[in-house]
Amino acid sequence: MIDRFGPLSAPSALPSPRITAPCPRPPVRRQGVPFARDLAAYGDRTALFTPQGEVSYRALAARVAATAERLGPARRLVLLAGANRADALVVLLAALAAGHPVLLVPGDSAGTLDALTAAYDPDVVARPDGHGTWVLDERRSESAHTLHPDLALLLSTSGSTGSPKLVRLSADNLQANAESIATYLGIRDTDRAATTLPPHYCYGLSVIHSHLLRGAGLILTERSVADAGFWEEFRAARGTSLAGVPYTFDLLDRVGFTRMRLPHLRYVTQAGGRLAPERVAHYAESGRRAGWELFVMYGQTEATARMAYLPPALAAERPQAVGVPIPGGSFRIRPVDGVDEPDTGELVYSGPNVMLGYAESAADLARGRTVEELHTGDIARRAPDGLYEIVGRRSRFAKILGLRIDPRRVEAILEEHGIRAFCAGDDDTLAVLAVRSEGADPARVRRLVADGCGLPPRAVRVRTVPELPRLASGKPDHEAVRRLAREPEAPPGDATTGDGLRDLYAEILDRADVTEDSSFVGLGGDSLSYVEMSLRLEQALGVLPADWHTTPIRELRGLDARRPARTPGRIRRPRRTLDTGIALRAIGIVLIVGSHIPVFAVQGGAHVLLGVAGFNFARFHLTAHERRERLRRLRRSIARIALPSMVWITFALLLTREYDLANIVLANSLLARDNSDPEWRYWFVEALVYFLTGLAVLLAVPLLDRVERRGPFAFALALVALGLVGRYDPWGLAAVRHHLSPTVVFFLFALGWAAARARTTGHRLLLTAVLLVTVPGLFPGGQPLRTSVVVGGLTLLLWIPALPSTDPLNRLAGILAGSSLYIYLTHFHVYPYLRDHSPVLALLASLTVGVMYGAVATRVTRRLL
Template sequence: MTLHPAPLISGKTLPLARDLAVHGDRTALITSDGEISYGQLAERVADTAPRLGTGRRLVLLPGANTVEALVVLLAALAAGHPVLLVPGDHPEAVEAMTVAYDPDVVVHPGPAGWRIEERRTGSAHVLHPDLAMLLSTSGSTGSPKLVRLSYENLQANAESIATYLGIRDTDRAATTLPMHYCYGLSVVHSHLLRGAGLVLTGLSVADTCFWDLFRAARGTAFAGVPYTFDLLDRVGFAGMDLPHLRYVTQAGGRLAPERVAHYAELGQRRGWDLVVMYGQTEATARMAYLPPELAAAHPEAIGVPVPGGSFSLEPVEEAAEEGVGELVYNGPNVMLGYASTPDDLALGRTVDTLRTGDLARRTAEGLYEIVGRRSRFLKILGLRIDPRQVEVMLERHGLSTLCAGDDERLVVAVVGKPGGDARRIRRRVVDECGLPARSVRVHLLPDLPRLPSGKPDYEAVRSLDRTADRTLADGADGEDLCALYARVLDRPDVTPDSTFVGLGGDSLSYVEVSLRLEQRLGRLPASWHTTPIRALRSPEPKPPSRFRALETSVALRAVAIVCIVGSHIRLFEIRGGAHLLLAVAGFNFARFLLTSAERRERVRRTGRSIARIALPCMAWTVFALLIGADYDLSNVLLLHNALFPQDMGPGIHLWFVEALVYILLAALALLALPAVDRAERRFPYGLPLILVAIGLLTRYELVGLPDRSQITDAVTVFWLFALGWAAAKSRTTPHRLLVTLAALATVPGFFPGEPRREAFVVIGFVLLVWFPTLPSNPRVNQVAGLLAASSLSIYLTHWQIYPILDDVSEPLSLVTAVLFGIGYAKGTERLMRKVPPLSRLVPVRPGLPRFRRRST
C-alpha cells in the first residue's frame, strides 16, 4: 500500500495520528454507511494534510462525530498543525474564536462536504513547537481562555487510558460524547492508539438507532457523563442484550455513589465493567480511575492516579478534617498552560503541576475521595460554574441572592414574595451559565439565610433543595409537566401518558406550552406535541451552547403581527402577512386538529378552536363600540364582511377573523361527514390537494361568482388555507415540491401590481414547507413566542391604541400598540383563570394574528 507522505514540517507531530497505517486492514471506523479500515483512513489523512499547508498553521476545526471532522483532525495532528477545536454545533463559538485567535485555516462543515478555507498562505502567529491543540476549559465555550495541550500531553493521555482500560485491537467503542469535549476526544485517541475500532456516530443513547448500530458493530465500550446514565435508565439498558459489551466508562462530573454501586453491580451480573474516572481538560482528560473490581465497595471514590501520574494533598485553610487537602496532580498529561490571546500561542510550558481546586483525602485502601471544593466553583454536568458570578449577575438586576449547590444542580436563594416569578429568574441564570433548566433551582425567601456572625449561610442554601423531589432526567418531573399541561390547556385529566395533541392542544396554546417546555427541558424535542409527557427528555449534556431553534410557524406569526401593525401605522410597508397566515392556519389546523381521535372528538375540538378565535374577538369589539369605535352589530357578530363585502371603511378591520372562522366552520362541516372523515384518514395528503383545486376555482373566478370585491374573502382565500393543510401532511420531498410549485404558480397575480406583497407570501410559505425550524437563541425565542402568543390581542386592540400616539411618533405608536396588546393578553388570561367555567368555554390564549383585508 502506498501512502502520500505528509507535508514536511519542522516541529513535532502526534504519533498516534501519524502511524495509523501500521494497523493495516483492521477496521478503524464503523458508521451507518459502512466501515473504513486503518489503511483507508491513513490514505484520507495523508490526502487531506497537504490542503492544510506545508508550514505550521493554526487550524480552527468545528468538532463533530463524523468521518470528515476526524480526518481533518488527524491530518492536522499528523502534519504538525496546532488545532483549535471548537463545538461543531455552536456557530457563535466558531465566530468568537475566529475573531479572538485569527486562525490561519478555518474548516467549514457542509452537507456537500467539508470546505477548508485558507485565510493566508503562511501563519499570522508564532506557534510553539510543542503546541498541538487548544481546547475550551469546562464551561467556557466561546470564551477566549483556552487550554494549551502538547503532543506529549495527547499521546501520554491516550497511552495511559489505553493501559488502565486494557484496550484491545478487537475493541469497538461508540462515540457517545462530542469530539470537541476532552472526554470524547480521549475516547477517540486511546482507541486509535491501540488499533481498535470506533463506532462513529452522533446519535444519543436515548435513540433506538444508536443501539441498533452498536449491536451491528459488535460494540464493546461506550462512555457517559452522569446524565447519560439517567438516559440509560429510561431506555431499559439493564435489560438490553449487548453480548460484546466489555466496559462502560463514566466521567464528566460526579455520579452519585448509589448510582455507581448500582451500575457496578449490574455490570458484574451482565459481564461488563464500570470504570469511574476523574479528570479535567487541563490534564488532557484523565487523572484518576477507580478499578472496576472496587467500584461496588467504594462507590464514593475517584480511585487511584492514572499510569504515569501521581497525586499529593496540600494543606489548605478550607480543609475542616485532618488528612484533607487540596488535590494536586503531576504527570506528563498536565497542560502547557492557558492561552487568552494569540500571543500566548508562542509560550512553552508555564505549568508543571495541576492544582485541581478539589479537597480530597486518601483512604486506608489507597483510594482518593473528593470531599469538597477549595473555591466555591461547582462542576455541573462537567461545566464549571462560579456561584459568586451568578450572584453578581442577579444583583445587577436588583435581586438579593445567595447561590450554592453541588455537582447536580445550582441552588439560588432570592429575596422575594412567595408566588413571585421564580421561573424568570431561573431562565436568566440558565442563559448566563449555559446550564439546562433542570439543573437550576430557585427559592424565594423573605430573608437570605445568615450565620450568627452575619456571614452568608451557604449550607442553609444547599439544604433548601435537599427536601425537594429528585428531578427526572428530562429536566422537570412528571407531575410538574402534567401541571403545566393542565394549567395551559385547562384540563384536569392530564396524566404522564397524555400528549399535547391528545389533550386538545391547538395553535392557540401551542406557543405557550412550547416555550414553557423549552425553559424546563433546555431544548424543545422534535414532535413533542405528539409525545407522551413521560417520554419528554432533554438531550445529552454537551458543552454549553446558546444556539436554539425557533419553530418556523411561530416565527412567521411573530413577524407577521409586527409587519401588520407597522404597515397599518405606515411606519413601513411590508404587506401580505394576513394571507401568509391563512396558510399557517391551515398548517396548524392539520397538525393539531386532524389527529387520530375519533370523528366526534375532532369535530368537538374544531368547534372549540373556532370559539377560542371568535369569542375573544367579539368581546373586544363590544368594548370598542362602547368607547366609540366605528363598528356596528355586524362586526360584533363577525358578519360584516359577508353582509358588506364592498365596504372599505373601518368595518372591514376584522375581515381576517371572519374569513378564518368561516373556513374553519366549512372544514368542521366537512369532517362531520363520516365519508369525508374516512377519506381524510386514508388520503391525508390527497384530500387537501383536492380542496386546493376547489379553492382555485374561486381564486380565479371560474365558477360564475361575482367579482372578488363583492363576495366574502373566505371564498377567495380558501385555497391558501388548504395549501397550508397539504403542507403539514407532506411526508416526502415530492409532496413538498408539489405544494411549493402550487404556491409559486397561484400566489403571483393575486395582488395585481404588488409583487413585493406576493413575494412575502411565497417566501414565508416556502420557509414553512421546507424549514420546520429556524436558527435562533433563547432571547429571540422568548420575544417571538410572546408576540405570537399575544398576536390576537395585539391585533384586536391596536386599531384603537396606535392612533393615540400616531401623530407623536410612529415607532412609539408601534411599541405602545404591541405592549398594550401583550398586557391585555396577560390580564385577560389571569382574569379568565379566576372564572373556571368561562375559562373552559373561552380560554383567551391569543395565538394566530388577525389581520386587515386588502390593506395588509
C-alpha cells in the first residue's frame, strides 16, 4: 500500500498522511523514545522554522501522532530516506514515538536506499517520490522480521553508506545521549539550531534530538553554509547554534564567518574528525570576541553520537584535546602493543549511549545487547590535566616495508607545510591525495612524506586532485583515497563531470581554488561573467535552476542524473531557456545602437539596462560574505567598468576631439554642462559608476550593512523611495537632460535591486505598481513607446525568470549581452562611417567592434585586477 504525504503548506495547516486502511486500527501503545512522545508538552513554542513557515510543537505533535497511528501498533521495520525536511522528520519522530525501529539512510542516494532495502527487506519504506510528495510504501501489515524489543534505530557506520553493516541503537541510547548533549551544551527552550548536517549522520541527528528534547527550535534547511540563502534563513530565525565537521569550517572560512554579525549566536559545535589545533584556537578566540562559544566534541555512531567534549573555556588553551567524557559516560585507556608512551593506548568508552551492537543482516535485528563497552579504535592519551587527546587511529595504522605508519600523522606533517591531504595505507605503499589548488607538487609531497616517515619515495604514491573525497557526512573517504591514488592523473574532464564543471568555472572566473562546494557567486562571479557562465553551463547540463549562481557545483553536477530518461528510439532534446536578464541586455544594446544610427526608432534600452544592472548588483554583490569581502568585490566590479570606459573615451578624444577631461574621468554629469550631444553620450556609464561607488560607501557603514542583511527587500524598497525623490527632482539638480541625470534615473537601478530581492507575489505587485506610476512622464514629450519599452522590460524582469529559446539564439544573446558595455562604449565611433552607405551594415559593424573590444578589455582587466 502506498500513501502520499503533502508538503507542509503552512504552519496552521499540517497535512497528515491519508489513511487508506479498510478499518480503524487500535490506538498506538505508549512506548518508544520519550522525547519523541512528549512533543506536545511544549505547546505553542516554535518547533520548526521551514521555508514554508513556522511550525509549533503542538502542530508537530499532532502530525506525528497521526503518522504513528498510520504506522499502526504492530512493530514494523521502517526504512526512511532521511532529509532535513519536515515530512521526513515527522516520519522519524512518529516511528520513534510508537516503537517502530527506523533504518535511516541518505535521502539523496538512490544506490544506498536500494542496497539497504535489498539487504534488510523493510516492512515500510518512506521516501520522496521526486515531485515534492512524500510516499509511505507499506510493503506488509506486520513485520517479516523478529525485532528485538530494545531496537529503535539503525544507522550506517561512519565509514560506510551502502554497506549492510549497521549500528543497532536502543530507545535508551537515543534518550540518554540527547540528555547528555543538552546538559553540557546548556540547551534552552529559546535556542534555535540550524540543520547544517544530514540527519542520517549521527552528529546531524543528535542536533535534532537534543533540541527537541528541550523544546528548542530547529531551522530546517538543506542549504549549504556556503550559500547566501542559508544565512538569510539563519538570521531570520534568530539562529543560536551551528554544528559542523572540519569541512564545514573550510566553507565557513570561505564566506568570512568569523567576521559575520550574528547577534543571537550562542555557540558553535565541532565534531566528525580532527580540526587542526591552530584552527580550534582561532575559532575559540573569534567566538570570545563575538560573544559565542566553541564546543569541540568527540563521538562515534557506535556511541549514538557523543562521548566527549572540550569545555569552551579550555578551547584556546588546549585546542589539541577532545576533552572530558560527557555526563554519564567514562573512559579508560587500554594498553596496545607497540604503543609505549605512558597513559596512552586504545580509548574505551562506557555509558548508557553505547550501542546494542552491530547488524550485518536482517537476522541480527532479533539480537539484544552484545556490546557492554565501546572499543573506539582510537589511540588516546590522558594528559596530566585530565583531558583526553586523540593521537592516532589503531585501525588506520599501516605496516609498510616493516614500518608502522600512522596516516593521520602523515596528514598532520603535510598540514604543517600548508598542504591539505588525505592518506591511507595500502599493502606496501602509502596512498596520498593532496589538493591541487594549493600548489602541492607531487614530487614535493612525496619527499615530505618519505622524509617524515622514513619510507623510501617508491613506497609513497601521490596524486593531486581538485577536492579531497568525502563521505556524505563530510568525513574523509579513505577507500576513495586508495582508489584514486592508484589511478593516473586525469586530463580535463567533460563539462558534465565534476572535474569538467570545476574546469569551466576556473576558466571563466580565472580562479585556481574551485572546489565541489564552490558556487558562481561564492567565487566572485559578477554580471560581466554571468552571461558566459550561464550559457556554457546550460549547454553542458541541458537545464539550469533559477538559483544556479548560488548553487554549489556538486549539486549542479547532480542535475544530469535527475533528468527524465529518454524514450527508446527517440532523441529527447532538453528545452532551452534564456535568462531574462541576459535577454534584456542583448535586446537593450541592439535597441540602443539601432536607434542611434538609426535603423529604427525604439528607444528605452539604456533605461532598461539600468534596471538590469540593479538586479545583477543584488544577485552578485549582496552575498553572505562579510562586509570587507563584499566591498572588495564591489571595488573590483567598478574598476572592470570604469577602466575600459576611460581608456576608450581617451582614444575617442584623440580620434575626434569631441570630448574633454570631464568625459575621460566620467565626471560630465557632475559639472555644469550645456546640452551638447557628444558630452552626454556616456551618461549611462557615468550613472552606473556613480551608483556602484555610492553604494560601496553606503554599505561600508557597519550599521547599514547589518540593516541590509536583516531586511534585504525592505532595504531595497527604502532605496526605491529615495530614488523616487530624485526622480521628481524637487531641488532642480537635473537642469539639463533631465531623463539622463544620475539623480533622476537611480530609481530604476533601485527597482531592479528590489526585483532581485522580491520573494512574494505581494512584493512583485508592489514593484509593478511603482513602475506603472513613476515611469510615465520620465521622458521629454511623454514618448509613449519609450515608456512602454522601459515598463515592459522591467516588468518582464520582475515576473519571468527565463524565456523559451534555442541554442543558436542563446549563443547570439550571450555574445551581445556579455559585450553590451563595450558595444555601448564603441558604437558612437563606428556607425558614423557606415550609416550613409548601409544602416544595417553600420549596426552589424558596431556590434562586432564592441564584441572585439570586449574580448581584449576583459583579458586585460582580468590580468590587472
